[in-house]
Structure formats: C-alpha cells, structure tokens
Amino acid sequence: MVAWAPWGVNGPHAAGRRMAHLLWIAPPRLLGSILTRTRSGELPLNTTDRLATTSSSLRDLILRKLTYTLGKPPSEARDRDWFMATALAVRDHVVERFLVQMHQTRGKEGKHVYYLSLEFLIGRLLRENVGNLGLAEELRTALAELGVTIDQARLAEPDAALGNGGLGRLAACFLESMSSLAIPAFGYGIRYDHGLFRQILRDGWQQEFPEDWLSFGNPWEFARPEIRHRIGFGGEVTAEALPDGDERLRWNPGEWVDAVAYDTPVVGWRGKHVNVLRLWRARAPDPLRLDAFNRGDHHGALAEQVRAESISKVLYPSDDSPAGQELRLRQEYFFTSAALQDLLRRQVRQAGSVNTLAERVSIQLNDTHPAIAVAELMRLLVDEHAVAWAEAWAITRGAVSYTNHTLLPEALESWPVPLMERLLPRHMQIIYRINAEHLDAVRAAHPDDDRLLASVSLIGEEHGRRVRMGNLAFVGSHHVNGVSALHTDLMRQTVFRDFNTLFPGRIVNKTNGISFRRWLMQCNPGLTGLLVEALGPKVLDAPDILVQLRDLAGDAAFQGRFAAVKRANKEALATMLREQAGVRVDPAALFDVQIKRIHEYKRQLLNVLHTVALYEAMRAQPMRDWTPVVKVFAGKAAPGYHRAKLIIKLACDVARVVNRDPSVRGLLKVAFLPNYNVSAAEVIVPAADLSEQISTAGMEASGTGNMKLALNGALTIGTLDGATVEMAEHIGAEQMFLFGLSADEVTERRASGWRGTQAEATSDTLAEVLAAIGGGVFSPDDHGRYGDLVASLRAEDWFMVAADFDAYCAAQQRAATLYRDQPAWRRTAVLNTAGMGWFSSDRSIADYAREIWGVPVAT
Numbered sequence: 023m024v025a026w027a028p029w030g031v032n033g034p035h036a037a038g039r040r041m042a043h044l045l046w047i048a049p050p051r052l053l054g055s056i057l058t059r060t061r062s063g064e065l066p067l068n069t070t071d072r073l074a075t076t077s078s079s080l081r082d083l084i085l086r087k088l089t090y091t092l093g094k095p096p097s098e099a100r101d102r103d104w105f106m107a108t109a110l111a112v113r114d115h116v117v118e119r120f121l122v123q124m125h126q127t128r129g130k131e132g133k134h135v136y137y138l139s140l141e142f143l144i145g146r147l148l149r150e151n152v153g154n155l156g157l158a159e160e161l162r163t164a165l166a167e168l169g170v171t172i173d174q175a176r177l178a179e180p181d182a183a184l185g186n187g188g189l190g191r192l193a194a195c196f197l198e199s200m201s202s203l204a205i206p207a208f209g210y211g212i213r214y215d216h217g218l219f220r221q222i223l224r225d226g227w228q229q230e231f232p233e234d235w236l237s238f239g240n241p242w243e244f245a246r247p248e249i250r251h252r253i254g255f256g257g258e259v260t261a262e263a264l265p266d267g268d269e270r271l272r273w274n275p276g277e278w279v280d281a282v283a284y285d286t287p288v289v290g291w292r293g294k295h296v297n298v299l300r301l302w303r304a305r306a307p308d309p310l311r312l313d314a315f316n317r318g319d320h321h322g323a324l325a326e327q328v329r330a331e332s333i334s335k336v337l338y339p340s341d342d343s344p345a346g347q348e349l350r351l352r353q354e355y356f357f358t359s360a361a362l363q364d365l366l367r368r369q370v371r372q373a374g375s376v377n378t379l380a381e382r383v384s385i386q387l388n389d390t391h392p393a394i395a396v397a398e399l400m401r402l403l404v405d406e407h408a409v410a411w412a413e414a415w416a417i418t419r420g421a422v423s424y425t426n427h428t429l430l431p432e433a434l435e436s437w438p439v440p441l442m443e444r445l446l447p448r449h450m451q452i453i454y455r456i457n458a459e460h461l462d463a464v465r466a467a468h469p470d471d472d473r474l475l476a477s478v479s480l481i482g483e484e485h486g487r488r489v490r491m492g493n494l495a496f497v498g499s500h501h502v503n504g505v506s507a508l509h510t511d512l513m514r515q516t517v518f519r520d521f522n523t524l525f526p527g528r529i530v531n532k533t534n535g536i537s538f539r540r541w542l543m544q545c546n547p548g549l550t551g552l553l554v555e556a557l558g559p560k561v562l563d564a565p566d567i568l569v570q571l572r573d574l575a576g577d578a579a580f581q582g583r584f585a586a587v588k589r590a591n592k593e594a595l596a597t598m599l600r601e602q603a604g605v606r607v608d609p610a611a612l613f614d615v616q617i618k619r620i621h622e623y624k625r626q627l628l629n630v631l632h633t634v635a636l637y638e639a640m641r642a643q644p645m646r647d648w649t650p651v652v653k654v655f656a657g658k659a660a661p662g663y664h665r666a667k668l669i670i671k672l673a674c675d676v677a678r679v680v681n682r683d684p685s686v687r688g689l690l691k692v693a694f695l696p697n698y699n700v701s702a703a704e705v706i707v708p709a710a711d712l713s714e715q716i717s718t719a720g721m722e723a724s725g726t727g728n729m730k731l732a733l734n735g736a737l738t739i740g741t742l743d744g745a746t747v748e749m750a751e752h753i754g755a756e757q758m759f760l761f762g763l764s765a766d767e768v769t770e771r772r773a774s775g776w777r778g779t780q781a782e783a784t785s786d787t788l789a790e791v792l793a794a795i796g797g798g799v800f801s802p803d804d805h806g807r808y809g810d811l812v813a814s815l816r817a818e819d820w821f822m823v824a825a826d827f828d829a830y831c832a833a834q835q836r837a838a839t840l841y842r843d844q845p846a847w848r849r850t851a852v853l854n855t856a857g858m859g860w861f862s863s864d865r866s867i868a869d870y871a872r873e874i875w876g877v878p879v880a881t
C-alpha cells in the first residue's frame with residue numbers, strides 16, 4: 023500500500039514529449055455508457071465506467087482535455103495549457119466522487135453547515151486536490167510521459183486570492199477540513215473578478231496593481247447560470263392589507279441585482295467527501311438598456327449594468343479595519359442574501375417547509391461581514407414565507423452562530439442608520455423591532471440601567487446613529503465564538519462584557535487551526551516523508567501522534583535527517599529570495615521570518631529596529647563570533663494605510679544599506695519578498711528557522727501563521743498573544759523565545775500614561791537605533807522620512823515597540839546563541855513540530871461541529 027505519495031519533481035522528458043504526439047493522433051475513447059446511464063436516472067457511474075486512477079488513464083484524460091477542451095496539440099501547449107488540461111482531468115475525478123456521494127446520500131442528508139465568509143484565501147488548488155485524491159504519484163508519471171514536469175503545470179496556476187490574510191485563509195482551511203471530516207457543508211462567498219492586489223515594490227515603496235486570476239479561465243469552477251437569486255436594494259416598504267384584517271409589510275426594492283452561482287468542489291483528505299464552495303457573481307438582470315443604446319447613448323445603456331456588476335468586481339484590500347463604503351455594504355448584503363435564499367430553497371425542497379430550518383441547518387458567520395444575515399433571515403421568513411415573528415426569531419437564533427475576530431472597538435463594523443435606511447429600508451425596520459424587544463427584555467431584568475441599555479443596543483449613538491453589526495450578530499446567534507483562549511477571555515472582559523453577563527454561556531472558544539494537508543503534507547513533502555517513516559502512516563490521519571516525536575528529539579540521526587529536510591527547503595527559499603528580492607543569502611544562516619499583513623500591532627517595526635541594532639553591533643564589534651542571520655519580511659499593507667507602507671519602505675531602506683555594507687561580511691542579510699500570498703507562504707514556511715509572532719499582547723486574535731511555522735519546525739520568538747499562548751502550552755514555553763509585556767501589562771502601561779522616551783532613557787541601544795533611523799542614516803535621500811515614525815515611538819508608543827525593545831533583543835540573543843549549538847537547536851525544532859498536532863483545523867472543525875453546530879463527526 024502506498025500510504026502517502028509525495029508530490030514529486032521530475033525533469034523535462036523529451037521521449038515523453040514525442041509520445042504525446044503519438045497519443046494525440048489516437049482517437050479518445052467515448053464514454054457513451056456513462057451518458058446513457060446518467061440520463062436514465064440511475065447511479066451515473068458504475069464500477070466499470072469509473073475513471074481509472076492509473077497513470078496511463080490519467081495521461082489519456084489530460085491529453086483529451088488538452089485536445090478537445092483547450093483545442094491545442096501538445097506541440098503548441100504552454101505550461102498554462104498543461105495546467106488547465108491537468109486541472110480539468112483532476113476535476114473529473116473530483117466530480118466523479120461528488121456524483122457517487124450525491125447518489126449515496128440522496129434522501130438521507132444530515133444537518134448541513136453553511137459557512138458564510140466575505141473572504142476565501144484559497145491559493146492554488148492543483149496540488150491540494152491531487153494530494154487529497156491520492157493521485158500525486160500517478161499524475162507525476164502521467165505528466166512525465168507527456169514530457170512535462172508536475173511543477174511546470176503547478177506553477178502556472180494563479181493564486182485564488184479572494185481574501186486579505188488570516189481570516190480568509192482560515193475559511194479556506196475550514197472548508198478543506200469540513201470535507202475531510204465528511205461534514206455536509208457549503209461555503210458561501212463572492213466570486214471577485216479581482217482578488218487581493220498584486221504588490222510591487224518600487225524603490226521600496228509599495229505599489230498596488232490589479233490582480234487578474236480569472237484572465238485565462240478557472241478550470242476548477244462550474245458556472246451555474248441556472249442558479250440565480252434576485253437581490254434587492256433601496257426602494258420603499260409598503261403595508262398590504264390581508265383578508266383577515268392584518269397587514270403585511272412588503273419591501274419594493276428600487277433596484278435589482280442577480281447573484282449567479284459558481285461552484286468549486288472541495289475534496290477532502292483521501293477523497294472521502296466533496297463539498298461545494300459556492301461563490302456569487304453579480305449580474306444585472308438585463309444585459310443593457312436597449313432603448314438607450316438605440317438612441318445612441320451607449321454609455322447610459324450600460325450604466326446600470328456597470329453599477330450592478332461592480333458588486334463582485336474587487337475585494338476590499340483592508341484587514342482589521344472596516345472598509346466603511348456603501349459598495350462594501352452592498353457586497354455584504356448581496357452575498358448574504360444570495361446564500362440565505364439558496365439555503366432556504368434547498369430546505370423547502372428537502373423538508374417541505376422552513377419550519378424545521380434550525381434542526382436542519384447551521385449558519386456560521388465568519389466575522390460581522392455577513393451579520394446582516396440576522397435581519398435578512400427574519401425578512402425572508404416573515405415577509406416571504408409568512409412565518410410569525412416570534413417563531414421566525416426562534417428559527418433564526420437556532421440556526422445562526424457568529425465568530426468574532428477582533429476586539430478593537432474601532433475595528434467593529436457599524437453602518438450609519440441613514441445609509442441602511444436608504445439601501446435596506448425593510449432590514450432597518452426589522453433591526454429596530456429586534457432591538458426594541460431585546461432592550462425590553464434587558465430592561466425587565468435590569469431596571470434603571472441606562473448604561474447597560476446603551477451598551478447592548480443594536481444602535482450606537484457615538485458617531486451619529488449607527489447599526490452595530492457585532493451586537494446584531496450577537497443577539498441573533500445561539501453561540502458566539504472567539505478564535506483563541508486568550509481572545510475569547512478578552513472578548514468576555516471587553517467588547518462583549520455586558521452581553522456576557524446578560525447571556526452567560528453564549529460566548530465559547532474555538533481556537534483556530536490550519537489544514538495539515540496544505541501546510542505540512544503538500545508544502546513540505548520532505549518533512550512529511552520523514553514523519554511517516556518515523557511514526558508510521560497513521561500520522562497523516564491522526565496528527566496528535568506527532569507527540570511521539572518527542573522520543574526522537576534527542577536522537578542524533580533523526581535530528582540530522584530533520585535538519586537535512588530543513589536545509590533543502592532553505593535552499594529553495596534562497597533561490598526565491600535571489601530571483602524575487604534580488605538578495606543572495608547563505609542557506610546555513612539562521613532564517614528569521616516575519617510573513618503576514620503589515621500592521622502596526624503586528625510590529626514589523628520592532629523587528630526592523632532589532633535588525634538595525636544587530637547591524638550597528640556587527641559593525642562596532644567585527645571581531646565577535648556572530649551568528650549569520652537572514653531576516654525575511656513579506657506582507658502587504660492596506661493601500662490607504664500610510665504608516666504600514668512607510669514601515670515597508672523602512673525595511674527596504676535598511677535592507678539596502680545592510681546588504682551592501684562590506685563590513686557586515688554577509689553575516690546579516692535583509693530581504694523583503696514582494697507580493698506575499700499563499701503560494702509564497704508555501705515556500706517560506708517550510709524553510710523558516712525562526713518564526714516572528716511579536717504582536718502587541720492582546721491585539722492578535724489568534725494568528726495561524728504562528729501554527730504553520732511551528733508545525734514545520736520553526737522556533738517561535740513571540741509574545742503571549744493569540745493562539746501562541748496555547749502553542750506554548752502544547753510545545754512547552756521553554757522551547758520558545760517568549761518575551762515582552764502581557765496583555766494585562768499592556769493595558770496597565772497604556773492607562774499609566776506610558777511614553778516611549780522612558781524606554782529610550784534606560785536603553786542605549788534603543789536610543790542609538792532611534793537616532794540612526796530618525797536622523798536619516800537609512801534614508802540619505804530624505805533625512806526626514808522617518809521623523810514622525812520615530813516621534814510616535816518616543817511619545818505614546820501605543821503598540822509598545824519601545825517598551826518591548828530590550829526584551830525582544832534579549833530573546834533574539836537567546837535564539838542566536840541556541841542556533842550556534844546545532845544539536846540543541848534541532849532538538850528544539852523537533853519538539854516544536856511534536857507539540858503542534860492539536861492545531862489541525864480538523865480539531866477546530868470537530869469542536870465547532872460538536873459544540874456549536876450540533877453535527878455528528880465520525881472519528
């Protein structure tokens with residue numbers, strides 16, 4: 023039995039290329055019997071018709087796709103064509119499993135989970151699908167016979183970057199885990215024409231260019247033009263008298279947009295189960311205004327269409343701060359309404375009515391972006407399905423649950439009441455009624471507590487009247503979860519403190535996780551092979567047995583093999599750094615990586631300050647025996663976030679000076695790798711020695727980059743923040759470089775009127791570093807460039823960069839010292855991997871299923 027076939031790499035294959043020509047001449051086999059059987063309504067695929075999983079049948083299928091779907095002979099095929107043909111062939115295998123599964127479960131579908139997320143940061147899918155289907159080895163052989171390497175095809179796939187960062191990547195890992203655990207589920211989101219912008223660094227400044235993932239077609243998706251829902255905006259609400267004397271409120275939207283479905287099958291590990299990610303595209307109900315066109319008004323003829331279709335045009339490129347614009351609200355309502363209409367239609371088809379909805383479905387809101395679901399589900403039930411208000415409210419609260427991702431009050435979404443009244447007038451009425459009943463209940467339990475009423479109201483009065491989407495989601499949900507133990511505790515103490523008193527037990531914790539298929543098995547085949555050898559193939563299905571690695575941590579032979587895998591991965595990253603960042607590095611050096619969105623709270627700036635400190639020290643004491651270090655940065659800044667862009671510029675300015683300075687003798691290299699995305703992460707993560715998780719304590723809700731890196735044997739230098747706290751519990755704090763203020767201490771410092779100058783007064787190193795940066799040492803072309811940045815560190819120092827500087831440098835020193843003792847470093851690296859089994863997104867999803875969704879999980 024081949025327990026695990028790694029994603030191999032093969033050189034180009036000239037003989038194979040000739041064979042491809044011969045095969046191309048031969049007519050392909052027809053699948054007539056499959057078609058007949060499908061039409062007759064029986065099981066569409068019997069065993070003799072099933073697609074064979076041998077390399078030769080895969081080869082024939084790829085060739086057939088290239089020929090008849092892409093219309094190209096192999097001699098003309100480019101890498102992109104090979105990718106498309108391969109993906110289409112692989113998709114056939116996914117579809118086959120899907121059809122069989124549909125046939126087997128028809129009529130006995132269990133409770134369904136609907137995961138609503140404005141973002142799905144998927145990355146490439148070829149390797150994931152092939153790996154999960156167990157076809158890696160066959161595909162490698164098939165492509166080799168066609169004269170193509172698997173990487174040639176794989177690297178031609180564009181990243182599906184329909185997300186900004188952690189939140190969207192979490193949604194992608196969760197979808198894959200739901201399939202792997204065979205939980206019937208749909209992901210719902212938006213099929214953006216343009217995902218997250220492409221980042222180019224020009225002279226160190228970030229520039230944004232549109233991303234174009236669909237320009238050569240998307241082989242994974244199925245357009246479903248027949249699955250279309252009408253989404254209304256604007257207009258007015260009228261009262262309609264009913265025959266029994268009652269009245270019913272009716273929304274007559276002033277504008278309609280159609281949501282059209284595009285389905286991407288998501289296949290789970292070992293091909294067990296297939297779910298669907300259904301993304302909605304906005305289309306105008308009419309393709310153009312013919313009357314205007316015929317009058318010669320070509321622009322006006324298309325205006326409505328442009329307006330309608332702008333909804334799914336582009337992903338908002340900011341994370342951790344609300345976008346705020348009307349188009350964003352339109353996006354949120356658009357996909358939420360489409361999802362709810364879709365699932366209600368399925369409910370009625372399967373159960374005959376909406377009454378049992380809460381028993382049959384669980385709707386998970388990924389952050390507040392789909393929080394309008396609470397009002398929209400009420401509208402659909404009450405207005406469209408004639409359910410009584412109280413019953414509709416019970417159904418809604420029984421079906422919906424909400425994941426909170428942020429504690430910052432300023433980052434919580436809220437929409438101005440006038441905008442809501444104009445865009446969603448019926449929803450505004452519904453929200454007022456929900457709020458009135460909610461506040462009545464609160465008043466009854468806590469009379470004369472105006473502060474409490476103001477705090478838990480769905481309408482805030484702070485900056486004009488606004489609908490608080492977090493409060494709406496909370497009130498409309500049966501469970502509200504945080505994404506790490508610390509974040510959930512802080513939620514109970516801060517943003518939802520009053521709600522937690524009113525509804526004890528509603529807030530629960532579900533610590534995030536990552537897909538071990540993507541973030542270990544596919545991105546690090548070398549380590550995976552070693553783990554299978556050491557622990558047996560069971561490790562691929564039961565990652566908790568990773569703890570058994572602890573017995574091998576001190577084994578010199580095992581350490582050597584572990585280190586050899588890391589070394590090979592570092593060589594691959596070194597190549598990428600040379601090609602894409604123009605920096606040459608020594609793979610023997612300590613690879614210190616910080617890869618994530620650029621944000622003040624994530625404190626890339628602290629890392630840059632340490633880089634400068636190290637640089638100055640190396641120049642001042644050239645005789646010391648320095649540990650060679652490569653600092654790798656990657657990440658995008660929100661386009662309007664000037665401070666974040668300035669931090670990128672500073673990292674690049676420091677890199678330019680350091681990398682060119684002969685007195686450093688190459689012992690310190692700094693690289694900013696442009697255009698960070700999932701595919702870049704898949705190269706960097708397996709190659710990292712040191713993982714930077716240095717956020718201001720209390721500000722990172724969970725983090726998932728921390729998990730990817732530790733799983734792949736990087737040691738963490740970090741604060742006790744987010745899920746890093748739980749990583750320390752599982753790995754052992756002594757195997758990490760933890761430092762800095764705790765979340766409580768940060769709160770105390772801020773309250774005490776802390777100033778960065780206090781840190782500067784007691785740290786010569788910090789004083790020197792700030793003087794150098796502020797004085798223009800790294801910006802000779804513009805001495806004042808970093809004046810404000812440095813001033814903010816000397817003043818309020820909100821993110822505690824100055825406050826944590828000395829502790830951070832000491833932790834860096836510990837890391838550099840340990841790295842010189844390679845056996846000790848390797849032992850620690852093994853212990854890090856050994857402690858990470860719990861952080862599989864399978865564990866997260868099993869917890870959601872049991873404790874929030876009420877869905878059985880087989881294990």
Ligand SMILES: *Cc1c(COP(=O)(O)O)cnc(C)c1O
Binds near residue numbers: 698703
């Ligand atoms: C995992 C991941 C993130 C999240 O990283 P954090 O360090 O948790 O912020 C962001 N972007 C990409 C591309 C990722 O793969």
